[in-house]
Amino acid sequence: MTLFDKFLRIRELGIFSIIVVFVIVAAIIDPRFMTLDSWRAVFLAIPLILVMAMGQMMVIICRHVDISIGSILAFSAIVIGLLYIQFPGLSLWLSLIITAFVGLVMGLINGFIVTRFNVHSIIVTLGTLSLYRGLVFIVSGGRQIDRNDIPEHVVSFSQTSFLFSIPGILIFSAIIVVITHLVMRHSVLGREIYATGSNPVAAHLKGINVTKVTLFCFGICGMLAGVAGLFYASRFGYVNPGVTGVGIEFIVIAGVIIGGTSITGGSGSVLGTFLGILLLGIINVALPVLNIPGEFQKAIYGLIIVVALALDQLIIYRMKKLSGGINA
């Protein structure tokens, strides 16, 4: 196999070419799209979603879906916002640990119900989606955390940093992406996640503790959603119990699925998920530039999910046919 052949077999090539074509078309229609400002907007839009997508990807590879992450984000953002009102001097590292812990607990609750009672994760997380959202309202009393409640050092986390004044959330999410890649590709645990997703029964027979692996995925997914809550508070400067994180789970799922993660579990990569999220970020910024009203964004995301699901299914069908699994 030549190097070129190997290059063509990279699964992420499809999504990468879509991004390239999209950027070229957008740049031809309106050259404003290629300015530094647009790209700054793209890279400020994605860290929040990217961090959540890493956790969601692990869960989907493990054959589950967690749709409660938007509410987990809102809850951890409200908790940290209320803490800022009490202790404005709370350091960034401590806030990170607190939000991560809050998210971890909520993710583990999801994971526990799914593994202990063996119910489909979407139904369980549909329940916890509302449960956690209700908790957000109860804890906050329905009040919004305002811009002036959030201390300056937290807001500047999403604006600048010591490193070439690249926004801190961008650096931090890049670190999370790299760590996730290392875990998924080069650790025993990562391979066990893939094995569990490909075939839970076989994984169990092979001596993998499927329950533990599933719990781990849900826990990390919740934890990263919790961290995203801090990002949200920092990036947008407010936390509203009724608005924060509503519907964000569908954007995250869209990004993960078009990144080539198979919904039937066992396949998917960090690079693909990153490209998927990048494409969504580019679309998000390109719509106003291309004079497409913002109302169309949700429909476009929805269409992307459905098309990606159909393509994924066609790929699976073809692979089965090639390996003789289907007597067509």
Added chain:
Amino acid sequence: MLKTISIYLSENPTLRYWIVRPEWVAVILLIISIISSIQLSPFFADLAFIMDSATPYVEYGLIAIILTLIIISGEIDLSIASMIALTAVIFGTAYNAGLGMPISMLIALFSGTLCGLFNGILVTQLQIPSIILTIGTLTLYRGIAQSLASDFSLGGYPSWFIGIDYRYIGIIPIPVIIFTVFAIVVGFFLSSTIYGKQLYLIGTNPQTAKYSGIKVDRIKLLLFTLSGLVCGIAGVLTTSRLAVARFNMATGAELEIVLMVMLGGTYIFGGRGNIFGTFVAFWIVVILRAGLNVARIKIESQLTILGAMLIIAIILTNYIYSKSQK
């Protein structure tokens, strides 16, 4: 005591079949919620009050009944709430374009049917798992509704159309009658016709159903289409009740609709459940919501209770079926 009962039940399978059923949980819950609500406020002893509080949920109840059929046949449709919004917005757009009421209604029902058909085709032909596909179409349909209506409220309907919930026959509002009749018809269809029995077989074992000569794909396609049609009806009913159509109406209704089906003891993996359970569960949700409103608990905080109930309902149903199957 408990042990002697369980031994006695295990010796009488027929009796056990009738007693260890999740629908009884729904009935008991209903009785508990009525009693505790009457403690809360004397209004609950008034049938007219309960009937009035039921009307906003009739739209969800209609869909819950169709969703029961879909879940019994082993699939699920989560795009229901978005289909309500989309058909309502299409209805409003068509009427405001000057198409007249009957044609606008037809267009709304037709578009709902089309949405359901789209779900059905993707599920049966491409074999995409319905639970994840309908998450996708949920976003898609809501997005199309938003693209059509943007942030406007589509209103301006004639006065005879507005306020179906204020029309009564006796003390019973018309929507409740529609719901009850629909529940009885579908319940009869499910329990007493060959097609109903086929649904149970499909849900229990699709492979066996296929080899027994049941047209599994065609029936599933029909169910999804029917779900779309009923969502269209619900969309028009909601528009009549609210007098406007908006893209964000029925947001989060998935939760309540799925909750009605799950509380009613329908088995999430398919093959078991009935309309009676869903019908009782509808009234549980109505009384619960009305009770929480009377107790002045914020609408948003009520989500916690509904979410927790959904999870408990699923766990309980699974537990009871695992006991009754032994």
